[in-house]
Each structure stands twice: as C-alpha cells, then as structure tokens.
Amino acid sequence: MGYKDEQLSEEKVFKDPVHRYVHVKDQVIWDLIAAPEFQRLRRIKQLGTTNYTFHGAEHSRFNHSLGVYEIVRRIIYNFQGRPHWNDDERLLCLCAALLHDLGHGPFSHSFEKVFKLDHEYFTQQIILGDTFINKILERVEEGFAQKVADVIAKTYEDKLVVSLISSQIDADRMDYLQRDAYFTGVSYGHFDMERILRVMRPIEDQVVIKSTGMHAVEDYIMSRYQMYWQVYFHPVTRSAEVILSKILHRAKHLYQAGDYTFKLEPTHFLSFFSGDVKLEDYLKLDEGIVSYYFQLWQDEDDEILSDLCERFTNRRLFKYIEFNPNQQMKEWMELHRLFQEADIDPEYYLVVDSSSDLPYDFYRPGEEEERLPIHLLMPNGELKELSRHSDIVEAISGKKRTDHKLYFPKDLLEELPDTQVKQRIKEILYGQGEVKDVN
DSSP states (O other): GGGGGGGEEEEEEETTTEEEEEEEEEEHHHHHHSSSHGGGGGGOOOOOGGGGTSTTTTHHHHHHHHHHHHHHHHHHHTTTTTOOGGGHHHHHHHHHHTTTTTOTTTTHHHHHHHTTOOHHHHHHHHSSSSHHHHHHHHSSSSHHHHHOOOOOOTTOHHHHHHHHHHSSHHHHHHHHHHHHHHHHHHHTTTHHHHOOOOOOOOTTTTTEEEEGGGHHHHHHHHHHHHIIIIITTOHHHHHHHHHHHHHHHHHHHHHHSSSSSSSSSOOOHHHHHOOOOOOHHHHHHHHHHEEEEEEHHTTSHHHHHHHHHHHHHHHHOOOOEOOOTTTTTTHHHHHHHHHHHHTOOHHHHHHHEEEEEEEHHHHHHHHSSSOOOEEEEEETTEEGGGGGGHHHHHHHHHHEEEEEEEEEOOOHHSSOOHHHHHHHHHHHTTTTSOOOOOO
C-alpha cells in the first residue's frame, strides 16, 4: 500500500465547537496538519480586527481550515457510489479543502491591500515551493501538489471537485458562516447544514441541491447576507481596519522616504516595504510579530505612526458618519483642505471606507467574476436555477448593496482651538447626520 492510501492505525479526532468532531484517518492529512506552514495558521486570526467589535472572535485560520476539511469529508462520504462522482478524487478534495487558506497573511485583507499581495498566490507558492507541504503532497504522487494548487486556483479540469471548495454554496462558506457566528456570539450565521449535506448531489461538473432542500438553502443565503452586514462589515471593525491600514501605509512611507530611522529596524517588514516579498519572509510574518511592532512603534518619533499604533493597540478608534463621496465630492474636497489647515493630515485621519456585497447571483456570461448559480434538482430530473424557484432568493438576487462611511478622529477635532476652521469642519461632519461612536 502506497502513501496515498496509507491510513492511521486508529482514527484521530479534533474536538470542534462547530462540527463536534473533525475526523482524520488518512496519513497524508495527518502529516499536512503537522507541517509548519499549516501550523502557522494558528497564529493568523480568521476575522482580523473583528475581535475589536465582538470580543469572542479570536478563532484562527487553523480552526476554519480543519472545519472546511471536515465538511468536504462528509460531502464525499455522502457522494460515494453516486453517478458522476469519481472516488479517485477523494484525497485531492480533502487536501485542497484543508489547504485552501494556507497563504493568508496577518490581518489578511487589510495587509494584502497595503502591500498589493494576493493570499491565493501565496497559497499556491506554499503548495508548489520548497516547503514541508510540497514534500508531503509530492509523496502522494508526482504532480499531486500541482493538482491541489489547480483546485484552489479554480483551474482544475474536474469542476465538480472545484465546486466543493469554491462556489456559491461550498464547504468554505458553510464553515466560516457557522464558525464566525459561533465565536462572535450572533445568531445570524446559523442554518441547517446537515440538511444541505443530505440533499447535495453530484451532477457532471457541479453540485446541485434536491428541490426538497430548497428552504435550507434559502436559510443559508439569508445567513450569509446577514453575516456580511451585521458582522463582516460592522463599522467598528472597519474603523479598526482603517487604522491598521494607515499604520502599515505610514511605516512603509517612512521607510521608502529614506530619511527616517526607526528605533528598531523593522526587519520582518523590509521585503514588504521594498515590494520584493520572498516566500520565506511571508511565512515568518504572523499576527504576533505584527502586534509586537505596533507595540514598539508607539514610542517612535514620528507622531502619526506613534498615534495610530497607540490607537490600534488600545482600541481608541475613529468615529464615523454616513458619507458617500460620489454624491458629496464638494464636501469631501473642503474637508480635505480644512484638515490640512488644522494640521491634521487627511491622508491618515480622514478616510472614506466602502463596503459592498452581492449575496447571490445567477449566471451572467462575460462578467469579470462569473458566478455559477445554485441549481435545484427537480423530481423529474430537471435542473432549475434557485432564484427562478425561490421568491426569497429572487428578491435579493443580483442586487449589490454598497455602504460608504467617513472615518475621522473626533478627539483630535475637539482638541483644536476654537477657530473658523474647527467650526466649519464640525458643520460639515456633524451636519451630515449623527456621528457614530465605536464603543
């Protein structure tokens, strides 16, 4: 028996708050979990700055990755013996599910935007590079690592395999909605996953849902909608993200300017500041390291960097108002000028942040991101697109919602001397509506 088929002497289980147990029987999966590149995910939080809003949201990408693996394991178990399912793809599906988030960095999306990085690119680099993960995958068979990378990149030839990990109803979303709801303490993300798993069916290049399970899928779609607006896009979380991003921008600016000397050289950030990020540098940077630098930078001579780090570390966040720059460009330009006159740098202290989400969409050929719709399998064997059969889903299908907010440090404004500049800033900001606190 080769490594591909090697089983543990007894099944291992991880106790999990969402799925009760995560079951591991394959030696390959057990070895991947033990690899340093996977263990690193323990040091990357799943929800970035969300713990500033929901204090329980301290769970990691490690937790989530195990959860996605477990859901795919259960789906495959239910698929065994069904038409269109190739059981030879079993291990590939499990490995791709486990490793799909391998390339996430500290504070994930905020970090990526500042340094123009892509976690999916680094996921593939870890899988295909000189890593423990790659060595394990290549022991399965030559070229197996490339197959796993292709599944995660959504380029693998068997689209049914890809859809288990990346589609509008996939193992990734089903885990993070429930896991994030559990750890944030909200009720929005709960839906009947067991029912959905029971009614999933493999059909050629996609997974479809038996029509009898439609209401469970409606619940899932609405759970996703609510989680995005009540948790993922929560304005307090976004305020912390704004400050986080501005810290990284400021540190990068100071380094690139060449005339500023940090009290302690930011060794872990150097390749990120220079734009030449090596895989080994990427793997060394986790949230513990980033937080360490933020602690140190509170004592930097640069007032902006020091202030922003103190705010982030001690949760002194920016206030916000509803503000659409597309419709309020005149006010935006005036605020920018007034902040400069008040000696408050608008680049770092006057920030518009926009959030948008498309909860469900049907197939629109030629669009930049083509979304494969969810299909219902009718009793007569016919396939029907979900929104054509569900009034609830039809009501939100294809409707992209966007939300704009303007963040600023109210405390700095209050400390300004009573001048016409201060008065005008307050007129513009406070005249837009209620200033929202973030505490």
